[in-house]
Amino acid sequence: MESQQAAPTGAPASTWCGELELTGAPAVTGVRPYGGQPRARVLVRLHGDPVGYVDVPAAGAGPDAAEVARAGRERHAPPIAAHLEAEGVRWAPGDEVPAPAAGCPGLVASDTEVTVVVCTRDRGQALAGCLERLAALTHPHLELLVVDNAPSDDGTRRVVEAFAARDPRFRHVVEPRPGLSRARNRGLTEARGAVIAYTDDDVAVDPGWVQGLLRGFARRPDVGCVTGLVATAGVDSTEEAYFDARAASWSTRCEPELYDLAGSARDDVLYPYSAGVFGTGANFAFDTAVLRDLGGFDEALGAGAPTRGGEDLDVFVRVLRAGHALAYEPAALVWHHHRADHAALLRQLYGYGTGLTAYLTKCLLQPDVRRDLVRRIPGGVRHAVEIRRRTGERLGEDVPPPRGALASEVRGYLTGPALYLRARRASARSRASA
Template identity: 40%
Template sequence: MTFVSYRIMDLELSRPFAGFALASHETGYALVVRWEGRIIGFLMKEAPEGLRMDEEVLREIVERDFALRILTVKLEASLMERWPATTLIESPSLTIAICTKDRSARLARLLDALEAIRGASEFRALEVLVVDNASVDSGTREVVESRADVRYRFEPKTGLDFARNAALETATGDLIAYLDDDVVVDRGWLAGLYRVWADCPDAGGYSGLVLPYRLETPAQIRFEREGGFGRGFERIHHRGALLGNPLHPVGAGVVGAGANMCFRRDLLLKLGGFDEALDTGAPLPGGGDLDIFYRVLRSGHAIVYEPRYAVFHEHRETMAQLRRQYWSWGLGFMAFLEKARRTDPGMRLRQDAMVRWWFRDKLISFAGALSALDLRRAGDLAAELRGAIQGLLGEYDRSLARSRRIREQVV
């Protein structure tokens, strides 16, 4: 198999920039495009090994792809300078919650990135909380103990939503921001979260941009080419009703990704926290973020997507891991929908319509991949479809039983 690797580079457009040369093993490049530090775009291109990109060609690419976005950001900055935003309410306190299991090296990397930015926080108070979700070794505890001002809680019940609820119970912040342990925060992450809160303090939650941390394997490159976790570079207000989308908010995945999300803590407590029958480990490794997005929206609160609130995610390294991820997405989505159909019958017509639309869309994509002889893409879609069928055929009930057994084993 031919080795592939894309170099990821920051490109700051508000200052003079130079061209670049790829190494002999690099078969493409990805640009994290910024204006005065703010991420405004992402560009990913295949290229010949050893490509030399001179300044003029790079400038032409930038002007073609980002000129309008640069103009928009400049206009926003000009308006903010002329009419500065004022916040009339007290700044909230923030808990940053990291739920992790046996990945101490990645946890250390994330904590290092947070330490580099926490000193500039505008929040009234800030705490970092690590929830150790039944790790089998002492690595997680040791990483936390080696750092100042990081709280630790051990959660013996295995399952991401057990850990998320442990964080919710332990946190002291008015807001609780959940980070997966396989991300690294951007240098503007904390400021981006504060800015979207200051502009939209009545929102129930906030979601953020997720870009790739590295693109060094075929699976990582393929996933990002197919859209990755991308939600765009414009702020989006998601509300319980959305004109022009008859399926909203059932398709809660458009709101954001569970790897980078924040909520009002009092609201999550009022809603009863995360559903511990979702994200119960390998048999059902998903659905909890979709469920909480949906329930926040159904409670009448908005969730605001803010691209300045950005992280970089460690995508799956192998094709087998990526295919399992697609399977888990289909499984988690349909398990969530089955739960929603029982608990929210007022949305039954939209829920049923979503199931029909989802299968039709995936089958059309599957047929298109087969006709184009893209067998790898067809295999990924087939895995997602298999997961979805399994999700519809009783997976939520099976997961409810698993969550009960997990509780009984701990007690």
């Protein structure tokens, strides 16, 4: 389920993705090296804040920074002007962009202790790249916790110990029971920080990621969860193009937003159960005490459980129903490497399907939620059809949907309820024997 946010359309099957800071950055940079792609999608940033994307031609050494800056100032003049006005600076689209002033929101410091948790299983090579980016985080009060989930060897431990030898912020713990929610709950048990942030081992975090998350918590005193922008790291295959088109609700939005159940009226007929609008588990953080009060993640949901997903959707709604607010903060930026081959994409889409209907089954099993949700089912069906239509529009005519994508997701929808009931029984037996 996703938001109505517009996304870049007509993306070809090979698009280089990068970013440019408007205040004089000499080049466009990306988490993947430029490889001769004919087009580039560039995230334009102002004093670190994402303001929007521009699509430009690319050749030679990559997209021209001056052209990207010109296009960015022209296309995203309103958010640029609003950002600078908040700093007390008047600006017109033809002007150069000044350096940050004293009132720049990105310069706000915090002494909050933050625990960053990465859950991983037998992916030492991918993990090393993730940890390199975590080591470059600039927030001064950090604990970096790697949860080694049901490992088959000591590869992950050796990778983490190598990082810990030069950076004592890193810590390695083992969760012997397989499952992402179990691993995340182990991280919650171990966390020392007042805020706990989660990301995945296929994600590259921005150096200012944690400061962005903390800005989300500072927006209102009742914020219990913050999600952030998960930008596409690259589009080098039809499969990546399709996933990119599907992920627009959390990969393109550059405006902060607050959600709650008290005063935030939403046009979405499924709100708040259309939980994909809030963000994704690749980039979210919680007030540690709030998450502990909620009991952590539902271990019958998530990767590694039969349901394969849905744990992030579930916890978002539980945060809201407990009376807390949720903040979407684009300054909390990470870059995501999408599924690049056909089989991996189909498995991911199947897991999206099972996770969604497993989470909805959990909602239907709660009498107070069931009454509210059942009346929204017709609108939900229309919403699902609309998602597919908008995904096709974003892909454009040049990139056909991968064969079997819809069928895999529909199979997931159909099997998710039974998988949740099975996982729920298994989780209860596991707790009883513990």
